[in-house]
Amino acid sequence: MKPVEYWNKIVKRPALLIGLLLLLVQLAALLFGPLMTPYSPVEANPLETLQAPSLQHPLGTDVSGMDIFSRIVYATRINLIISIGAVGIAFLVGVPIGLFIGYYRGLVSGLIMRVFDFIQAFPVFVLGLALVSVLGQEIWNVAIVLAVLFTPMFARLIRAEVLSLRERPFVSAARCNGATDRVILFKHLLPNALTASSVQISISIGMAILLTAGLSFIGAGVRTPTPEWGLMVSDGAQQMILGVWWVSLFPGLAIVLSVLCFALLGDQLKTFFDPHSKPANIRG
Amino acid sequence: MVLRRLYTLWLTAVPRFLRIIVSRFLVFVPQLCGVLFITFTLIRLLPGDPALTLLGNLATPEAIAALRERLGLNQGILQQFVLYAQNVAHGDLGTSILTSNPVTVDLSERAPATFELIFYALLTTIIGGLLMAALAVVHPRGFFDRVGQLYGLVAGAIPDFWVALLLIYVGFHCLGWAPPPFGRLDTFVNAPPRCTGFLTIDSLLVGDWQAFTSAFGRLILPVATLTIVNAGALMKMARTVLAANYNSEFAQHARACGLRERTIVWSALRNSLPPLITQIGFLAGFLLGGAVLVETIFSWNGVGQYAVQAVVRSDYAALQGFVLLASVFILLVYLAVDIIYELADPRIEV
Numbered sequence: 001m002k003p004v005e006y007w008n009k010i011v012k013r014p015a016l017l018i019g020l021l022l023l024l025v026q027l028a029a030l031l032f033g034p035l036m037t038p039y040s041p042v043e044a045n046p047l048e049t050l051q052a053p054s055l056q057h058p059l060g061t062d063v064s065g066m067d068i069f070s071r072i073v074y075a076t077r078i079n080l081i082i083s084i085g086a087v088g089i090a091f092l093v094g095v096p097i098g099l100f101i102g103y104y105r106g107l108v109s110g111l112i113m114r115v116f117d118f119i120q121a122f123p124v125f126v127l128g129l130a131l132v133s134v135l136g137q138e139i140w141n142v143a144i145v146l147a148v149l150f151t152p153m154f155a156r157l158i159r160a161e162v163l164s165l166r167e168r169p170f171v172s173a174a175r176c177n178g179a180t181d182r183v184i185l186f187k188h189l190l191p192n193a194l195t196a197s198s199v200q201i202s203i204s205i206g207m208a209i210l211l212t213a214g215l216s217f218i219g220a221g222v223r224t225p226t227p228e229w230g231l232m233v234s235d236g237a238q239q240m241i242l243g244v245w246w247v248s249l250f251p252g253l254a255i256v257l258s259v260l261c262f263a264l265l266g267d268q269l270k271t272f273f274d275p276h277s278k279p280a281n282i283r284g
Numbered sequence: 285m286v287l288r289r290l291y292t293l294w295l296t297a298v299p300r301f302l303r304i305i306v307s308r309f310l311v312f313v314p315q316l317c318g319v320l321f322i323t324f325t326l327i328r329l330l331p332g333d334p335a336l337t338l339l340g341n342l343a344t345p346e347a348i349a350a351l352r353e354r355l356g357l358n359q360g361i362l363q364q365f366v367l368y369a370q371n372v373a374h375g376d377l378g379t380s381i382l383t384s385n386p387v388t389v390d391l392s393e394r395a396p397a398t399f400e401l402i403f404y405a406l407l408t409t410i411i412g413g414l415l416m417a418a419l420a421v422v423h424p425r426g427f428f429d430r431v432g433q434l435y436g437l438v439a440g441a442i443p444d445f446w447v448a449l450l451l452i453y454v455g456f457h458c459l460g461w462a463p464p465p466f467g468r469l470d471t472f473v474n475a476p477p478r479c480t481g482f483l484t485i486d487s488l489l490v491g492d493w494q495a496f497t498s499a500f501g502r503l504i505l506p507v508a509t510l511t512i513v514n515a516g517a518l519m520k521m522a523r524t525v526l527a528a529n530y531n532s533e534f535a536q537h538a539r540a541c542g543l544r545e546r547t548i549v550w551s552a553l554r555n556s557l558p559p560l561i562t563q564i565g566f567l568a569g570f571l572l573g574g575a576v577l578v579e580t581i582f583s584w585n586g587v588g589q590y591a592v593q594a595v596v597r598s599d600y601a602a603l604q605g606f607v608l609l610a611s612v613f614i615l616l617v618y619l620a621v622d623i624i625y626e627l628a629d630p631r632i633e634v
Contacts, residue, residue, distance in 0.1 A: 125573030126610045133595040218592045240449045243457045252446030259441035
């Protein structure tokens with residue numbers, strides 16, 4: 001296809017267009033953050049605390065006089081790295097596990113499934129809170145905890161696919177040709193089983209952003225003065241009652257747009273792979 | 285042979301609802317052991333001496349030695365677990381560093397506040413979600429269909445703590461009709477004598493109208509927060525299921541027979557129940573997670589806020605107690621969901 005045809009396809013789907021635009025904005029903030037921001041994200045200016053949005057500070061300043069726009073742009077980096085890192089780990093760990101417990105059915109596979117059932121039975125946020133506080137509140141620990149919470153989901157999706165694929169004739173044909181288990185698993189089953197879990201990646205990144213922000217909001221995730229969206233919302237929580245709205249509003253809006261972006265892209269991927277499917281749910 | 289005969293007896297002589305309840309409880313017990321094991325290992329994941337962790341840095345050597353003895357830290361890991369399970373069974377969850385009360389006392393004081401919040405949020409979420417779904421299904425491409433689609437998309441992306449703050453800003457600061465977000469009762473209102481722990485119910489029981497309106501007013505914003513954030517997922521799910529039933533052949537038949545529209549919607553709802561019940565079970569879990577954030581914002585003084593304080597101050601006995609309470613609550617919800625699910629769908633074999 002020519003680039004023009006791609007473009008026409010994209011324009012016909014406003015959801016895809018909005019999702020891609022939001023992703024582009026985030027990538028720009030991620031890569032060129034320092035070039036886009038007029039102030040340092042952690043430099044407090046005690047003379048300019050709680051300034052309303054103005055030309056100097058487009059989104060205002062917070063309690064310690066830090067520029068909110070600069071902090072939001074820088075925070076994109078932390079939030080996306082944590083979320084994408086967590087989902088990446090979960091995918092890389094969950095996919096092989098799902099492959100094995102789908103292909104080899106026995107006591108061990110059953111046991112692993114029960115463990116997954118168990119992890120998934122807990123309310124995500126409660127388990128995340130407990131694990132982060134036990135592991136210690138470091139940025140990487142947040143990512144690891146989220147990875148632990150998301151791994152069962154990927155493993156489960158792959159397992160479900162493998163369970164049906166392994167009974168197909170092409171697998172028997174491969175076996176008749178003398179293919180080893182390893183070849184069957186990675187060459188025949190893996191590529192066919194990946195669709196559902198690849199779609200889940202995008203949606204999970206959105207979930208991870210929400211969870212990271214929630215953990216940081218109550219002080220169990222990233223710590224001040226690191227710019228992070230949830231933390232920034234909590235910085236403004238006290239002022240909200242007094243009518244200082246900009247400190248919390250804008251970082252929260254950043255969360256909404258970022259999660260929305262990954263949800264939209266996930267939905268589009270899903271309809272691309274499976275045109276009859278229903279849009280996915282972020283919560284539940 | 286005997287087993288087989290017993291099995292047929294089980295299938296024929298025991299009433300169905302009894303069979304459902306007994307079989308679910310059989311699964312419940314190992315699940316409970318699993319939960320105990322998780323909360324047990326939680327503290328032992330931390331590097332260092334668990335006794336020191338639980339008592340904090342200011343503990344005396346005697347206190348540490350005493351706790352080491354009580355936790356059985358000198359014995360094998362299996363004995364430690366058995367000892368922990370015994371302590372929990374006796375209602376002993378350790379002592380909170382923060383309040384210096386037994387964790388059991390702290391939790392039982394605060395739990396009703398959380399459950400009251402979750403209860404009303406669950407009620408409004410179910411009513412709101414199902415109502416929007418029904419309106420969208422009955423009038424496709426109508427106003428509610430379009431608004432619902434947009435809402436379903438955005439609701440999944442908004443953080444609950446942010447919505448709470450926006451509601452406080454609009455309701456309390458701008459419009460001024462919402463009560464200040466500090467606690468469950470207005471400052472000069474006395475709490476009604478405790479019976480259920482739900483302030484709205486307790487105040488009605490003694491006929492204290494002032495306390496009731498105060499407690500009700502304080503509930504509005506937190507409940508609205510949880511509803512706005514969580515009703516979207518339920519609505520999306522309900523729409524799909526309800527639409528399938530509403531446009532199904534049995535509904536067409538009912539329509540052809542000239543039944544009233546209301547009757548058809550009701551029967552479609554009745555047939556959508558089983559998957560909805562499962563979703564509502566998940567919802568209870570999400571509400572509990574959301575309550576942790578919302579309670580902190582509204583100074584609700586429930587178990588969620590207690591857990592946050594425990595995390596911030598490294599009060600691990602309290603945190604352990606909260607995780608245990610939360611997971612037992614979820615297990616009970618899932619138990620109830622499973623039982624109701626099987627009761628609601630008579631086709632399921634038990």
